Amino acid sequence: MTDPNDWDVTDDKFHEECGVFGLWNANDAAALTALGLHALQHRGQEAAGIVTLDNEGIFHSHRGRGLVGDNFSDAKVIAELRGHAAVGHNRYATTGETALRNVQPLYADFEFGGFAVAHNGNLTNAYALRRALVRRGCLFQSTTDSEVFIHLIAISLYSTVVDRLIDALKQVQGAYSLVALHNGALIGARDPMGVRPLVLGRLQNGGWVLASETCALDIVSAEFVRDVEAGEIVIIDGNGVRSIKPFGRGQNRFCIFEYIYFARPDSIVEGTPVYETRKRIGSELARESGVPADVVVPVPDSGVPAAMGYATEAGIPFELGIIRNHYVGRTFIEPTDQIRHLGVKLKHSANRAMLEGKRVILVDDSIVRGTTSKKIVEMVRQAGAREVHMRVSSPPTTHSCYYGIDTPERSKLLAANHSVEDMAQIIGVDSLAFISIDGLYRALGKPGRDAARPQYCDACFTGEYAIRLSDLENNTEKQLSLLQPAAGQ
Numbered sequence: 265m266t267d268p269n270d271w272d273v274t275d276d277k278f279h280e281e282c283g284v285f286g287l288w289n290a291n292d293a294a295a296l297t298a299l300g301l302h303a304l305q306h307r308g309q310e311a312a313g314i315v316t317l318d319n320e321g322i323f324h325s326h327r328g329r330g331l332v333g334d335n336f337s338d339a340k341v342i343a344e345l346r347g348h349a350a351v352g353h354n355r356y357a358t359t360g361e362t363a364l365r366n367v368q369p370l371y372a373d374f375e376f377g378g379f380a381v382a383h384n385g386n387l388t389n390a391y392a393l394r395r396a397l398v399r400r401g402c403l404f405q406s407t408t409d410s411e412v413f414i415h416l417i418a419i420s421l422y423s424t425v426v427d428r429l430i431d432a433l434k435q436v437q438g439a440y441s442l443v444a445l446h447n448g449a450l451i452g453a454r455d456p457m458g459v460r461p462l463v464l465g466r467l468q469n470g471g472w473v474l475a476s477e478t479c480a481l482d483i484v485s486a487e488f489v490r491d492v493e494a495g496e497i498v499i500i501d502g503n504g505v506r507s508i509k510p511f512g513r514g515q516n517r518f519c520i521f522e523y524i525y526f527a528r529p530d531s532i533v534e535g536t537p538v539y540e541t542r543k544r545i546g547s548e549l550a551r552e553s554g555v556p557a558d559v560v561v562p563v564p565d566s567g568v569p570a571a572m573g574y575a576t577e578a579g580i581p582f583e584l585g586i587i588r589n590h591y592v593g594r595t596f597i598e599p600t601d602q603i604r605h606l607g608v609k610l611k612h613s614a615n616r617a618m619l620e621g622k623r624v625i626l627v628d629d630s631i632v633r634g635t636t637s638k639k640i641v642e643m644v645r646q647a648g649a650r651e652v653h654m655r656v657s658s659p660p661t662t663h664s665c666y667y668g669i670d671t672p673e674r675s676k677l678l679a680a681n682h683s684v685e686d687m688a689q690i691i692g693v694d695s696l697a698f699i700s701i702d703g704l705y706r707a708l709g710k711p712g713r714d715a716a717r718p719q720y721c722d723a724c725f726t727g728e729y730a731i732r733l734s735d736l737e738n739n740t741e742k743q744l745s746l747l748q749p750a751a752g753q
C-alpha cells in the first residue's frame with residue numbers, strides 16, 4: 265500500500281539546480297535580492313544566500329540552509345546586509361553535499377578586493393581542474409564545482425578582474441550562468457552555448473538586475489531588457505552595461521527542458537513565454553497521439569498548461585481530476601499502522617466526481633523513474649476511472665543531465681531501460697505516449713529538430729551531449745573532500 269506521507273508528484277522529476285540574482289545601484293539591495301530569490305525558489309530549495317556590497321567597499325554575507333523565507337524574513341538580517349549592490353543564490357545541490365560551506369554566493373578576498381560569485385549550472389571538467397589546482401597549492405573550502413572559478417581567478421596572471429574572469433571561463437567546460445560582484449562592477453556571464461538562462465533587467469531608479477528568469481524581474485518591478493547572450497559577459501557599473509563576447513560566435517544550445525518543466529510558467533525564456541509554449545506542446549501532443557476519452561486531467565501542477573493545450577486541441581473537457589494540497593509540511597504526522605491502513609494521501613487527492621466511470625487522459629510533463637506515475641495511476645483507478653491513458657509532454661527521458669540538473673543515473677531512468685509498451689505496463693496505464701522530439705521542436709516554433717545543428721540542448725532525450733563530459737570520459741575520481749561536516753554545518 266502507498267505510504268501516506270512520503271510521496272509527491274515532484275519527487276520523481278528532474279530538479280532544477282540553482283537560481284541566481286544580482287543587483288547594481290539599488291536602495292534596499294538585500295531586500296530586493298531576497299524578493300528576487302523568492303521568485304526563483306522553484307530553482308532550488310536547499311539553501312539560499314546573499315552577499316551585498318556597501319559604499320565603503322565592504323561586503324556583507326548571509327547564507328543558510330532552507331528556503332529564502334527561512335533565511336531572509338528577519339528584518340535584522342536584511343538590515344545587516346547593507347549596500348547598493350548584491351548577488352544572491354538559491355541552491356539545489358548538483359555537486360557537493362548539502363553543507364553550509366557549499367552554500368553560495370561564494371566569497372573570496374583577492375589583492376584587487378572582495379569578489380562574490382553565484383553559479384547556476386554544472387562544470388563538466390571541474391574535477392580535473394580541481395585536481396590540477398590543488399596540485400598547485402590551492403586550498404578548497406567547499407565541495408562545489410563553483411569554487412573552481414574562485415581559484416582560477418586567483419591564479420590568473422591578468423591584471424583586471426574581467427580579464428581574470430575571462431581567463432577562468434576559457435578553462436572551464438560545462439554549463440554556467442553566473443553573477444559576480446566586486447568593488448567596481450556587477451558581472452553576468454553565460455557559457456558559450458547558453459545552456460542555462462540569464463536575463464538583464466532595469467530597475468525604475470535606473471539600477472540594473474541580472475536574474476535566472478524574468479519572473480524575478482517582475483517581483484522587483486524591473487523592466488526586462490534582454491537575455492544575456494550565449495557566451496556573453498556583461499559588466500555593469502556606473503557607466504552602464506558593457507558587453508564582451510570572448511568566445512566568438514558559438515552555437516546556442518539552450519536547455520529545452522526549461523520550457524517543458526523547470527522555468528516558472530509566467531517567465532519569458534529566450535523571448536518565448538513559457539506558459540504559452542507548454543500549451544503548444546500539449547496541442548502538438550494531442551495531434552500526435554490522440555485517443556478517445558471523456559476528460560483530460562493534468563498531473564498537478566506542472567502538467568496543467570500542457571493538459572490545457574491538449575484538451576483544447578482534442579476537443580475533450582479539461583478537468584482537475586487530481587487535487588494537490590500545497591499546505592502539507594514534511595512531517596505532518598507519523599503514520600501508525602492504523603493510519604497507514606487508511607491509505608491516506610496527504611499531498612494529493614483524486615477528485616472522484618471528475619474521474620468515476622470516465623476514460624481519462626492524464627497529462628504529465630515527464631516520466632523519470634516512473635515511481636510516482638505508478639502511484640498517480642493507481643489513485644485515479646481507485647477513484648473509478650474506466651480507462652487511464654497517459655500522455656507526456658516531453659520525449660522519453662533516456663539520458664542523465666550533466667549540465668546542472670539533478671537527475672538519477674541512467675540505470676534508474678525508466679525510459680532508458682524499457683520500451684514505451686513496457687513502461688505502460690509498469691505504470692499501469694491502458695496506453696502511453698510521449699511527444700516526439702520533432703513535435704517538441706515544432707511546438708517551439710521550429711520546423712523540427714535540425715539533426716546537423718540542433719537548436720537546443722536535448723541530451724537527456726537524445727544522448728547527444730553538446731559540451732564535452734571530460735570528467736566522465738576520464739572516469740575522474742569524485743572524492744572531493746575528506747571532511748565530513750557535522751549535521752547542520
Ligand code: SF4
Nearest residue numbers: 519521665721723724
Ligand atoms: S540534458 Fe536535458 S535537462 Fe540537461 S541541459 Fe540538456 S536539455 Fe536540459
